[in-house]
Amino acid sequence: MAASASSTSLKLSSPSTTASWLRHRPLSSAFGVTTISLSQHRDQPRRFVVLSMDAKPTILVAEKLGEAGLKLLKEFANVDCSYNLSPEELCTKISLCDALIVRSGTKVSREVFESSAGRLKVVGRAGVGIDNVDLGAATEHGCLVVNAPTANTVAAAEHGIALLTAMSRNIAQADASVKAGKWLRNKYVGVSLVGKTLAVMGFGKVGSEVARRAKGLGMHVIAHDPYAPADRARAIGVDLVSFDEALASADFISLHMPLTAATKKILNDETFAKMKKGVRIVNVARGGVIDEEALVKAIDAGIVAQAALDVFTVEPPSKDSKLVQNENVIATPHLGASTMEAQEGVAIEIAEAVVGALKGELAATAVNAPMVPAQVLTELKPYVALAEKLGRLAVQLVAGGSGVKTVKVTYASARAPDDLDTRLLRAMITKGLIEPISSVFVNLVNADFTAKQRGLRLTEERIILDGSPESPLESIQVQIANVESKFASAISDSGDVTVEGRVKDGVPHLTKVGSFEVDVSLEGSLILCRQVDQPGMIGKVGSILGEENVNVSFMSVGRIAPRKQAVMAIGVDEEPSKQSLKRIGEISAVEEFVYLKL
C-alpha cells in the first residue's frame, strides 16, 4: 500500500492534559482525591487528577526524623510517626500509606511491598545506605526508592576520624578505666598517626572527606575504589591503588564502600592474611563488609591490632558478641550520621524528595529509576505524553494483545545521539503497550522489569535528521512486528502495525497509521476508518456522532490519491455508543473501522 501524498486536518479544540510518569495507581482510590476529568471522559480518571484540599496522602515515618523535615511533610501529607514497629506491624500499617520514610533501622522487605497492595509509591531512605531496602521488590512493585545522599557525608567522615583518633590513643578504654577509679598511664600508650599510611576503601563522598581530613593530620593516604576517577583522587593528593596493594601497605584501613554482593565480607580470613601485622581498622560503612568472626580471629592472631566499629552485621549486636567485648575493639551504636546538623539536613533532603515524588516529579536522588534532570524533563514532557499514547494506540490495533512480543521504536531527531535521553520515552511506550492489555500498572520504575517479565522486547533506533536540533524530537514511530491487526490499514509496508506521531504546539499528534499520513490531535478517543475517498464522508460520520452529542475534536483524512482509498482519523471527546459505531461501519464507502481509547 502506498503512502499518501497528502493529509488534511481540522483542529476543533485542544484541552490540555497533565502527564505523570510515576503515578501508577488511580490516585483517587489511594488518596481519596477528587478526580477531575478535563476531557469529561469516563474512562480516563488516571490521567487527570488533582488533589483536593482535604485529600492528603499518608506518609509513614518509621524512624526518628528531624523537625524541619517533618514540617515539610506535614504541609503536604498526613504524617504518621510510628517508631519501633515490628515487621508485622509495619506490614499491617503499610497498606494505608503512600510513602514510607526509614533510616537504617527498618528492614523494608519484599513482604512490606506485597502487604502494601500497590498503595506504597515511594520509600524514602533518610540517609545514604539503601541495603535495608529490597530494591528488587520495590522495582517490581513500581515503587520509587529515594535517598538523601549528601546531607550526612561530613558527619560520617567526622565520625570516621573520631574513631581513628580515639582508637589510636585508646580514648574509650582509658575513659572507662578512669571512671572505674584506675590511673593506667603505662597501659594506654597509643600510636601516632602522622606519617602512617591510611588506606581509604571506597573513595566516594565519605571516603574522600575522610582522606582530606587524614591528610590534614599528616597521614599518607592511599585509596582503593574501582569506580573512582583518578583525577579526583589526585586533586586531594591521594593515590588510587589496587585492593591488594592497599591491604599490603596500610597501617590503618578505613572502610567507606556500600554493602553490595561484591563487598559483602570483603574483609575475611583470606584478606586479613594479606594485611600488615598490627593494622588498625575503622568501619563507618556497613558491618556486613567485614566477616566479623574472621576479624575476631585476626585480632587474636595479632594481625589486627585494633578495630573501631560504628556498624555491625546485625544491629544491635548481641550483648555477648565476642567482637564488641574484645578489649582491642571500640564500638559506637551506628552514630556516623548522628549530628544535629546532619539529621536536620537529611530530614529536609528526604522530605523534599518524597513530597516531590508523590507529586509525580522525578526525584534527583532516585535509586531505582533514571534520574532525569529537571530541564530535560520539561523539554520532554509533551513527548512523554506522545510516547504513551502511541504505545496505547499501537497495542489496541493488534488483533489479540498477548502476541505483542517485538516492538521497534524509531526516534527521528536532529540532536546528536548522546544528546537525547530516551529512557523516559521508552518507559512510557512500554506503559502504553502493556496497560491496555493487562491489569499491571507500569511506571518509570518498573517499565523495563515489566516488559522483560512479559517477554516484550523493545528495540530503539535513531534517525538523525539534518536541521535545527531545537526540539528534542521530530517524530516517534512505534512498530509491532509479527502480529495481525484488527485494522488492516495499520499494517505498513514493512508488515508491522505502525503508528507515528509528533508534537505540534506542545500537543501530541498522530501523524501516520500504517502507510497513511493523517494528522489528529491525540486527546479523547479516536475512530479510524478506511474508506473510498469521496465527498460527504466527513459529514456522514460527523452527523451520526452529532446525533448522540459526541463532540468531534479533530478530523483528518490521509489518502493515496483523490477518490482512492483513504484513512479518516476522527478524534472524539466522548465515547460513542455501540449503535453509532455500528452505523459508521455500515456507511457503504467504509471498508473497515476501529475505535481506540487513548
Ligand SMILES: NC(=O)C1=CN([C@@H]2O[C@H](COP(=O)(O)OP(=O)(O)OC[C@H]3O[C@@H](n4cnc5c(N)ncnc54)[C@H](O)[C@@H]3O)[C@@H](O)[C@H]2O)C=CC1
Ligand atoms: N555509619 C553511618 O552512620 C553512615 C554510613 N554511611 C555508609 O558509608 C558508605 C559510603 O557512603 P558514601 O560515601 O556517601 O557513598 P558513595 O556512593 O558516595 O561512595 C561509595 C564509594 O564506594 C565505591 N565502591 C563500590 N564498590 C566498591 C568496592 N568493591 N571496593 C571499593 N570501593 C567500592 C564506589 O565507587 C563509591 O565511590 C555507605 O555504605 C553508607 O551507607 C554513610 C553515612 C553514614
Ligand SMILES: O=C(O)C(=O)COP(=O)(O)O
Ligand atoms: O546514611 C547512612 O548510610 C547511614 O548509615 C546512616 O544511618 P542512620 O540514618 O543514622 O540510621
